[in-house]
Amino acid sequence: MTVIKLTTQAYCKMLLHAAKYPHCAVNGLLVAENQKRKDGQPVLCVDCVPLFHGTLALAPMMEIALTLIDTWCKENKYVIAGYYQANERIKETRPNQFAEKVAARIAENFSEAALIMVDNSNISMGCYDPAISVFEHHDNKWKCRDASIDCCEDWSEAQKIMSALLEDRSYDSLIDFDNHLDDLRNDWTNPEINKSILYLC
Numbered sequence: 001m002t003v004i005k006l007t008t009q010a011y012c013k014m015l016l017h018a019a020k021y022p023h024c025a026v027n028g029l030l031v032a033e034n035q036k037r038k039d040g041q042p043v044l045c046v047d048c049v050p051l052f053h054g055t056l057a058l059a060p061m062m063e064i065a066l067t068l069i070d071t072w073c074k075e076n077k078y079v080i081a082g083y084y085q086a087n088e089r090i091k092e093t094r095p096n097q098f099a100e101k102v103a104a105r106i107a108e109n110f111s112e113a114a115l116i117m118v119d120n121s122n123i124s125m126g127c128y129d130p131a132i133s134v135f136e137h138h139d140n141k142w143k144c145r146d147a148s149i150d151c152c153e154d155w156s157e158a159q160k161i162m163s164a165l166l167e168d169r170s171y172d173s174l175i176d177f178d179n180h181l182d183d184l185r186n187d188w189t190n191p192e193i194n195k196s197i198l199y200l201c
Contacts, residue, residue, distance in 0.1 A: 003042040004114040008158040009197050010045045012165055015131055018086040018118045020171035021053040030082035031073055043112050045081050050176035065177045081110050086118035093119045093133055100142050107137050115142050127162045161200045170196055
């Protein structure tokens, strides 16, 4: 069984998306480098692409986003490796049918795909515990991975940087695909946030 791990950039951008829209459900995609791995080597998700906030289940918009992001991934030698979602209700951390459906579609092209649910109740300035649950596809079902398996490549770094980003209100400048559709000048790859994270590393 392959383990999915997140870089600090992927983890922080995912949580910034949820922090920007605390009153809405949000979702996005996780990307990994498209390379061969040795047996037992984890899939490292190097970035995430924030998709939508509010209404998540609009099929035409999801199709447009997946097509555009898949093209971007191929140009940058990435592969779509997972899906994340934060539900609207703070204590609702289980994937719904839509999340499972999108993740299953990703798994058709990337067998080691993960479904990550953001736990809104764990997003705080101190970032004491990881605010995500990782679900893996086994026997045609999405099952929550053992919480003792570390989800981040470097948890202490992710914790420190996420705390600094929340304190600086960096989520205000995060662009998701919804923002991009409102104004095509909005860059959904979030180069400014990427630079901030790199600077804090």
